[in-house]
Amino acid sequence: MAAVGLGLFVSSISKTMQQAMLYAFLLVMPFALLSGFTTPFSSMPDALQTVMVVNPLRYALDITKRVYLEGAGFATLVPDFVPLIIIGFVTLSGAAWLFRRRLA
Numbered sequence: 001m002a003a004v005g006l007g008l009f010v011s012s013i014s015k016t017m018q019q020a021m022l023y024a025f026l027l028v029m030p031f032a033l034l035s036g037f038t039t040p041f042s043s044m045p046d047a048l049q050t051v052m053v054v055n056p057l058r059y060a061l062d063i064t065k066r067v068y069l070e071g072a073g074f075a076t077l078v079p080d081f082v083p084l085i086i087i088g089f090v091t092l093s094g095a096a097w098l099f100r101r102r103l104a
Helices: 001-013 017-033 045-054 055-071 076-104
Strands: none
Touching: 001 017, 001 055, 017 055, 045 055, 055 076
């Protein structure tokens, strides 16, 4: 839901498909590199850790690692699901609002 919300938000901001593709690339690359997949999230500077709170890939990777490596259940993963739900709600609401405003 959070990833779809980000995609729709980027699409609602851009005027053409080429702009949407460029914006998506400029958003996805830093999110992927700073998600904790290539480098541990805890070793990043505090400023980047603060900015990457809005990165849904960070939470998805953490959930995946904890399920596969620790066998974590749903109850222990709730703290990671809450930010994903918030990001999804904010981005989907923002995209819907921008889309309606553009149509009017």
